[in-house]
Amino acid sequence: MARSIIIGAGMVGLATAWHLQEHGVSVTVVDRAGVAADASWGNAGWLAPGKTIPLADSSVWTYGPKALVDPNAALHIPLRMDPALWSFLARFAAHGTQRAWERAMAALAPINAIALECFDELRAGGVDAWTREGAFVIGFAAFRDARPFLREIEGVKRHGLPATLTRIERPADACPVLSDKVQLAYHLEGQRFIEPAAYLHALAESVVARGGVIRTDAEVTAVEGGQHPAALLADGSRLDADSVVVSTGAHLPRLTRRFGVRTRVQAGRGYSFTVATDEPVTRPLYLPKQRIACTPVQGRLRIAGTMEFRGADDPLQQRRIESIVNQARALLRGVDLDDRRDEWVGSRPVTPDGLPLVGATRAPGVYVGGGHGMWGIVLGPATGKLLARQIATGVVDPIIAPFDPLRG
Numbered sequence: 001m002a003r004s005i006i007i008g009a010g011m012v013g014l015a016t017a018w019h020l021q022e023h024g025v026s027v028t029v030v031d032r033a034g035v036a037a038d039a040s041w042g043n044a045g046w047l048a049p050g051k052t053i054p055l056a057d058s059s060v061w062t063y064g065p066k067a068l069v070d071p072n073a074a075l076h077i078p079l080r081m082d083p084a085l086w087s088f089l090a091r092f093a094a095h096g097t098q099r100a101w102e103r104a105m106a107a108l109a110p111i112n113a114i115a116l117e118c119f120d121e122l123r124a125g126g127v128d129a130w131t132r133e134g135a136f137v138i139g140f141a142a143f144r145d146a147r148p149f150l151r152e153i154e155g156v157k158r159h160g161l162p163a164t165l166t167r168i169e170r171p172a173d174a175c176p177v178l179s180d181k182v183q184l185a186y187h188l189e190g191q192r193f194i195e196p197a198a199y200l201h202a203l204a205e206s207v208v209a210r211g212g213v214i215r216t217d218a219e220v221t222a223v224e225g226g227q228h229p230a231a232l233l234a235d236g237s238r239l240d241a242d243s244v245v246v247s248t249g250a251h252l253p254r255l256t257r258r259f260g261v262r263t264r265v266q267a268g269r270g271y272s273f274t275v276a277t278d279e280p281v282t283r284p285l286y287l288p289k290q291r292i293a294c295t296p297v298q299g300r301l302r303i304a305g306t307m308e309f310r311g312a313d314d315p316l317q318q319r320r321i322e323s324i325v326n327q328a329r330a331l332l333r334g335v336d337l338d339d340r341r342d343e344w345v346g347s348r349p350v351t352p353d354g355l356p357l358v359g360a361t362r363a364p365g366v367y368v369g370g371g372h373g374m375w376g377i378v379l380g381p382a383t384g385k386l387l388a389r390q391i392a393t394g395v396v397d398p399i400i401a402p403f404d405p406l407r408g
């Protein structure tokens with residue numbers, strides 16, 4: 001029986017492990033910290049093909065300068081000398097054109113189109129966790145604030161994805177936490193959401209129930225390819241297999257650079273916390289101008305936002321949480337923003353061109369899966385499915401061909 005080591009127990013690593021099992025491969029998943037230990041924990045849990053778009057667009061040219069000086073800006077870049085970060089930012093900004101957006105969107109649309117059915121497949125295969133349907137509520141304090149969002153939705157539809165918007169007559173009635181400062185609101189149909197940590201643990205349990213091993217005490221320091229692929233652990237031990245999959249999220253470049261994966265993956269750190277609400281909230285809410293995403297989690301409301309380009313292992317910056325609170329205060333009611341739980345920071349794995357890295361490296365037997373930026377939860381199961389097929393059969397599905405990790 002073929003054996004595979006998967007490094008990283010986030011959405012991408014676990015989904016890849018699950019699908020390798022479908023091909024009869026024996027899997028060991030290793031993580032340095034736990035199941036859903038990084039970005040796959042406190043995220044917004046949106047399975048929203050209508051919002052799964054490239055991160056860089058022409059607005060980076062206005063957001064960028066603000067990000068350096070305005071502590072409340074949704075995008076934050078610490079002002080310090082970090083040549084690697086500045087080189088990433090230069091490449092990222094170079095993709096902030098309409099042409100680059102259309103190119104990236106064309107590459108993302110096919111995987112987006114199969115994203116939701118891949119969740120159904122996991123469910124049918126025994127993953128005991130729900131995905132919930134229901135229109136998302138989108139709110140704006142002013143009519144002019146809606147323009148960039150409406151342009152994005154037009155772009156998504158142009159690429160054939162479902163994103164039906166319906167105007168809501170009385171915004172405050174659409175969602176119990178929307179304040180009367182919100183003048184304009186829409187329902188966005190055709191999307192779903194999950195509770196990320198619960199979902200990831202159910203996926204991990206399914207991998208184990210099918211004979212897989214998950215080790216959450218194992219930091220991988222190096223990977224070997226060729227005739228004897230292996231993961232080398234910090235404790236000096238070595239795990240041999242027929243293939244190794246590196247799915248370490250924002251830490252992805254470290255283990256794979258020497259195998260020709262040159263694309264830089266930068267941590268785009270996001271923050272979240274949960275609050276109690278006076279009335280139950282049953283569906284996600286998005287405030288696009290403030291870039292704040294709210295999702296019901298365990299009877300509370302998770303409020304998530306900001307994009308901070310900083311080291312993946314840097315400590316949580318309390319100032320970023322306060323910035324979300326400041327932005328949200330005027331637009332939300334019936335929530336106590338000062339009584340927060342589960343304050344969290346996680347690192348979105350961001351690539352300059354907005355496309356993930358999925359496929360074989362130059363070293364035989366070594367593969368990568370990751371770099372999905374803002375959308376690794378919704379795209380994780382589809383990625384895992386197609387990457388597992390490539391590992392088990394050698395067939396590169398055209399859907400993941402544009403995500404070749406050896407690209408320029």
Ligand SMILES: Cc1cc2nc3c(=O)[nH]c(=O)nc-3n(C[C@H](O)[C@H](O)[C@H](O)COP(=O)(O)OP(=O)(O)OC[C@H]3O[C@@H](n4cnc5c(N)ncnc54)[C@H](O)[C@@H]3O)c2cc1C
Binds near residue numbers: 348378
């Ligand atoms: C605030 C916020 C909101 C978001 N909202 C959404 C959303 O609504 N929908 C969506 O689709 N996406 C969302 N995302 C993005 C999504 O969370 C990520 O794209 C996704 O979780 C990445 O999954 P991953 O498996 O690639 O990486 P991760 O989940 O980061 O997993 C990587 C794992 O690798 C492990 N690891 C790293 N290095 C090593 C090593 N050397 N040895 C062993 N283990 C290692 C880590 O411990 C970690 O568990 C959001 C992100 C943030 C921050």
